[in-house]
Amino acid sequence: MTQPVNPADIHNTILAQQKAEDRKKLAINTVFIAILLVAPFVLYPVFLMKILCFALFAVAFNLLFGFTGLLSFGHAAFLATGGYTTGYLLSQHSGLTTELGILAGTLVATVLGLAFALLSIRRQGIYFAMVTLALSQLVFFFYVQSPFTGGEDGMHGIPRGELFGLISLEDNHNMYYFVLAVFIACYVLVQRVVSSPFGQVLRAIKQNEPRAVSLGYNVDRHKVLAFVISAALAGLAGSLKSVVFQLASLNDAHWHMSGEVILMTLVGGMGTLLGPVVGATFVVNVEYQLSQGPLRDWVDPILGGIFVLTVLAFRNGIVGEIQKFVRRNLG
C-alpha cells in the first residue's frame, strides 16, 4: 500500500539536487584552478607541464573508457601522432606559430581517430580493445620505420617558438600558462560533453546498448563521435607535450603508453571527471620520484605493486574511493 506521492514534489527535489551539484562542481573547479595557477611558483614548471599533458591524455581516454564504456588499447597512437606531427611541422617550417603547429597535430590525430573509429567501432568489448591495439601497433611500426620520426633516436630540438607569433614560449612560465589554459579549456569541455545531451546518450549506450538501439539511437555514430573527440584531445596532449619537452619519441607510440593511460585512469578513478587528472599526477610523480631515489633500480616492481594494491584495495580509484567515502559518511 503505497503512500500517495506528489510528482511535483519529487521533481522539485531532483531539481534542487541538480543545483547543489552544479554549485559543488563550480566550487571544486575553482579550487582546482586556483591551485594550478600558483603551482609553478612552488613546483618545477616543466614537471608540472608534464603532469598536465598526461592529465589531459588521461582525461581524453576516460571520456571514451569511463563514460562510453569503450576500452581503447591504442590511445598511444594519437598521443604520438599529435607529437610527431606538431614536432615535424614546427621543426621544418620556422614561420609556423606554435599554436598552429599544435592545431595541426591535433587535427591529424583527429583524422587518425576517425579512421580508427570507423575500423573498430562495430567490434564489442575485448575485441574492440584488441582492434585498437592492433591498429596502434601498425601505427607504431610505421613510426619506427619512417625517417621523419628519427626512429628510436627520436625527434629532437623541436622549437617552442612563439604563441601567436608574439609571446615567447621559451620561457617556462609562459609555456606553463599556455599549457594550463589549453588544459582547463579541454577539461571544461569534457565536463560539458559528459553532462550534455550527447553525454546522456553515451551513458545509456554504456549501460545497455541494445536498449539504446531500440530507442532509436544510432549507437555506432555516437560512439564514433566520442572516439573522435577523445582521439583529438589525446592528440592535443601529444602536441603540447612535444612542444614542452621539445622532443617526440617512440615511447609515446608504444603500447606500454596505452597501458599507462589505463593505469592512470584507473588509479585516479575511471568514470569520474577529476580521477584521470589525479591518476596522471600520481603515476607521473611516483615514477619520477622513485627513479631519482634510493629505490631507483626497483621502479618497475614498485609500480607493479601499486597496481596490484590499487586493484585489490581501492578499485574505484583515488577519486572514486573519496567520493564513496563522502557519500557514505556525509551524504
Added chain:
Amino acid sequence: MTMIFGVPLAVLSGQLLIGVINGAFYALLSLGLAVIFGLLKIINFAHGAMYMLGAMATVILFDALGVNYWVALFLAPLLVGVFGMLVEYFLLRRIAGQDHIYSLLLTFGIALLVQGVLTNLYGVSGLRYAMPDMFKGGINLGFMFLPYYRAWVIGVALLVCFGTWFMIEKTKLGAYLRAGTEDAQLMQGFGVNVPLLVSLTYGFGVMLAAFAGVLAAPIYSVTPVMGSHILIVVFAVVVIGGMGSIGGAIITGVLMGVIEGLTKTFYPPASSAVIFLVMVVVLMVRPTGLFGKEA
C-alpha cells in the same frame, strides 16, 4: 631450381616448416591464455611473466641443484603452476566478478613485479642454458637442416595442445569449467567447488606457459624480460582465433607462425606488424575472431 616469387622452393619449404615450429610455440602460449580467458575471464597479462618464470626456473634449477632438462620439463611448470595458484588464491580471487579490465591491471602489476625482482637478481643479459646432449645436432631434410630440438618442440607442443583441447571440450570437467565461467555462483550453488576449480584452472593455464618456457630455455635467450616481448603477439593470436576458443587458439597459433614465417621470407620488415594486420582484417570480417562464438 623451382622459384616462387623469386624464392627457391627449397628455401620456402624450410620457411614453412620453421613457421609451423614457431606456430607450435604460439599455440602452446596462446592456449594457456585462451584457457584462462575463456574459462576465468581473466585477461592474463602475467602470461608472459609465467613463460619467463618457466624458462628461468629451468636454468636456476639446473645451476643450483643440477636438475636436468627432463625433470625440469615437469618440475618447472609444476612450480610455476603452484605459484599461479597462490597468485589466484591471494590476489585474483579478490576481484572475481569485476570487470575484465581489473584482471588485466592486476596481472600486469604482477608481471611488472615478478619481472622487476628477477631483473634485479639476475640482470637482463640472460642466463645460459646448454642444449641437452641428446638434442644436439639435427637431420638434413634436403631442403633444410632441422635441429633435433625443433622437431621435439613441434611434436610435444602439439601433443600438449591437443590433450588440453580434449580435456576442456570433451570432458565433464571441461563442462564444469565452461559453466563456471558464466555463472560461478550458480555452479557453486549446484555443489561444485568452484573456487578450487578456478585455482586449478589458473594454475593449469600458467603451467602451459611455463612449459613453453622450459621448451624455450635451450634455444632462446633466457632473460627476465623474455616474456614481455612475446606477450602481445600471443594476445593477438588468441584474439584472431576468437577469445576463449580453445581449438581456435591452437589452430590460429600454428597459422600465425606460418604467416609470420612467410612474411619473414618475402618482406621481413613487416614480420612483426603482419600479425596485427591479420588481426584487423580478421576482425573486420569476423567480429569475434576466426573461431569465436558469435556474441
Added chain:
Amino acid sequence: MTEAYVLETRNLVKEFKGFVAVNDVNLKIRQGDIHALIGPNGAGKTTVFNLLTKFLIPTRGQILYKGEDITALKSATIARRGVVRSFQISAVFPHMTALENIRVALQSFEGNSYRFWQSGRRLNRLNERAMELLDAVGLTEFANTTTVELAYGRKRALELATTLAMEPDVLLLDEPTQGMGTEDVERVVALVRKAAEGRTVLMVEHNLSVVSKLCDRITVLAQGAVLTEGDYATVSADPRVREVYMGTESSGERGAAPSVPEAAS
C-alpha cells in the same frame, strides 16, 4: 487494401542452422487493435518480434509497415519510424535513475543527441513528461532511485514506461506482465489499455486473463506457424489451441480462484 493493416508480414521465415523457428508466417495487424500473439513455449513469438524490429534478419519473406516494405531497414530506423518494442528480459539502463531512463527515451525526439557542447540541463524540460509516464506506471516515488536497486517487477514497469515514451505508432510488448505482482498486473493492464488509444499494440502474453481482457484479436503460433487467428472467444474455443497451449483449465484463465482473481503468471 493493405492500407487497413498497419503492420503486415508476408511469408516470413526464420531458420537457425536448419531449425525453422518461424515458418511462413503471415500476420496482419489492423490499425488501432490490441493484437496478441500467443502460443506454447518455443513457438516463435519472440523470434517474430525480433524479426519485426530487425534484431534478427529474416531468412525469407517481407515485412510491411503502413504498406511500405521495411524489410531492409535497420533497427534504429524502424524504431524512429514508430515501431518500438519492449524486451522479454528486462532492459533498462541500470545506473541511471528511473527519471533518467525515461528521459533517454524522450530525448531521442529532441534531435540533440549529438550536441556534445550543450548543457545537460536542457534535458530538464523533458522532466514533466517523464514524471507523467512514471506516475502512470506507479513509479513516481522511485523517480530518483537508481534502477539497479529496483525490484524486478518495477524494472519491468519502468521499461514499459520507457517504451511508451517513444510515442510509438505500433507498440510491441513481449510479456509485459511477466514477473509482476497482482497489483502491478492490474496497473499494466490499465496502462496498456490507455496506451493503446490511438495506436496499435502487438503483444506476447502468457497470462490469459490479461489477453482476454485486453485483446481485440489473437494469433496463435505453434511450432513456428500460425495455428489459428480470431478473437478470444473463437480462439479459446478451438480444441487445437486448448491442446497445445491452454491445457485443460476450463476457463483458460489462471487465477480463476474466486477470491484471488488474476494472479499473474
Added chain:
Amino acid sequence: MTHASNREYEQLRISGLHAFYGESHILHGIDLVVHRGELVTLLGRNGAGRSTTLKAIMNMVGRRTGSIMVNGEETMACAPHHIARLGVGYCPEHRGIFSSLNVQENLTLPPVVRSGGMSLEEIYTMFPNLYERRFSQGTKLSGGEQQMLAMARILRTGANMLLLDEITEGLAPVIVEKLGDVLVALKNKGLTIVLVEQNFHFAAPLADRHYVVEHGQIVEEIRADELSAKQSVLDSYLGV
C-alpha cells in the same frame, strides 16, 4: 520411517535472518521452519525479499547474519557448494542457463548430490521441447524453454529440498499444469519444496503452508486449511 515422523523432521529452520546487498539491508529477521516432505510457498509483493531469502539460504547474497539450519546443521559458515551437497537444489529466478553448453550439457551439468533423482529419459518425457532442442545452445532456447530447463536440471541431482523461484514464469498454461503435477509427484516422493510464486492460483492447491513476506520479514503464516478464513488478510498483503 513413517510418514508422520517425516513430517516432524525439520528440514529447514531459519531464525533471525538478515541479509544485505552491499549497503542495502534487504532481509530484516526472517524466521521460518519447513518440515520434511512439506511444500511451503513464500508470497509477497515485488521486492518483498522472497528471492533474497532463497539466495540467502544458498549463501549467495552479500552478507548474512542469523541462523540457517539445513537438516539440523548450521550453514551460516558454509560455502554454497557445501550447502548444495546437503541436498539442496536451487532454481534461480533468472534461470541461469549456460550459453557455452548445449541443452543436454546444461541438463547434466549439476552434480548428483544424492541418489534418487530423475533420469534423463524421465525428464525428456516430461519436457519434450527440451528433447527436441537438446543439441542447441542453452541460451538459444525460447524464454519458456529456458525456464523448463532450469527446473529440469535440478530434478536430476536427487536433491531432497528444492528452492524454486518463480518457476511458472513465462510458461504456457499447459506446461504450468504439467509442472503442478510434477510438484505433486515430488512431494509424494517425500521431497521438501520451498516455492516462491506470483501465480497464486498455481501455488494454492499444492502448498501445505504459505508464508507472507513483506519488507524482508515474515508477516503472516497461513496453513492450507486456513486459506479461506484468512483470505482477506492475504488479499490485503498482496495488494489485490
Added chain:
Amino acid sequence: DISDNTIKIGYLADMSGTYRDLAGPNGLAALNMAVEDFGGKVNGAKIEVVSADDRNSPDVASSTVRRWLENDDVDLVAGLVASSVSIAVSDILEENDKLGIVSGSAASSITNEHCTPNHIHYVYDTYPLANGTASAVVKEGGKSWFILTADYAFGHALESDVTRVVEANGGEVIGTLRHPFPTPDFSSFILQAQASGADVVALANAGADTTNAINTASEFGITQSGQTLAALLLFLTDVHALGVEAAQGIQLTTGWYWDMNDETRAWSDRFMEKTGVRPTMVHAGIYSSTLQYLKAVEATGSDDAQTVRKHMMETPINDMFAKNGRIRADGRMVHDMYLAEVKTPAESKSEWDLYKILRTIPADEAYRPLSESKCPLVSSK
C-alpha cells in the same frame, strides 16, 4: 672557482630495462670508484653523486636532467645509454651550458649531426665497431657478406658502415635482411642467411637480438656449414650469457677488455669485489671518463663546463682504459679499439675468461675521420 664548493655528478642510466647490465647500477659503482680515487674531494670541494633511472625514456630523462641542471646545480651528467636519451640530454646540456659524458650509447650521430659543445662521447660508437670487425674479417678471406640488420636507425647505421668497409676492402655484400626489433626467434632469418651461401653472416643488431641470433646460428650449425659469424656489437655480458659453447669463434670489436694487462686486471678485481661481475667496456669507460673529468677540475680549479672540456681536450688520456686517448673537437673520444675473438670452451679457463685479443686497431684507423664529420663544431675550428 667551484660553485657551492661541491662537484655534483649526476649518473643517469637505464637501471632496470634492456641496457641495465652493460651500464646500470654497476656503472654507478664504477663511477663511485673514480670518486673514491679522489678521496671524495677535489681541490677541497666535496664530490657528490646523484643518480637516476632514465627508464629509457627521453621524457623522463629530460625532466630529470633539467631539474638537475636548473635546480640542483649538477655539474656533470654521466652514464647515458639509450641514444634517444643521450641526444635529448645533450640538447638540455647545451641550453644550460653544462657538461655531459656519454658512455653507453652506440649511435655515431651523437658526435656527428647531434654534436654540441657540451658533451663528450667516450667509449665506442658504431663506426669503429663496423670498421674493426669488417675489415679484419674481409682481410682474413671473408669476401662475400650477408648482413642481418635490426630494422631501426642503429641497425641501419651499422649496416651502411659495414657495407662501406667491406666494399672498400674488396669484399662484397651479397644480401641484407632487415629484421624487426625485437625478434624473439631468428630461425627463419638464420635459414635465409644459410641459404645465401655467403662467407660471412654479420649481425648488425644488439642485446637480446644478437644473443638470440647467435644461439640460433649455433643450433642450426651455421659455422659447421663453413660460414663465419660476425657480431658487430657484443658486450662482455652478452657473451657471458651466451656461453663460450654457443659463442665460440665469433669475432667482434671492443673498446676495452678486462683481461688485457695487469692494470686492467687490477681495476677489474676491484670492480668485481664491489659488484660480483667483471666490467664491460662501458663500466670501464664510465670510470675512466669520470676520473679524467675530476682531473680536469683539479687542474683548472673550475667546474665551468667549457673550461673543463677545453682542458680535457688538451690533455691526452692515459689510464687503465685508454692509452693516448684524446677528445676531438666534435666531442668524440678516440682511442685504440681491439679486435677480439670469443674463446673456445677448451681455451676458456674461467667464467669470465671469454676473449682473446687478436689485434689492436689504432685510434685513427678506428673512428670516423673528422674530415667526414657533419658536426658544425668541426668546420668552425
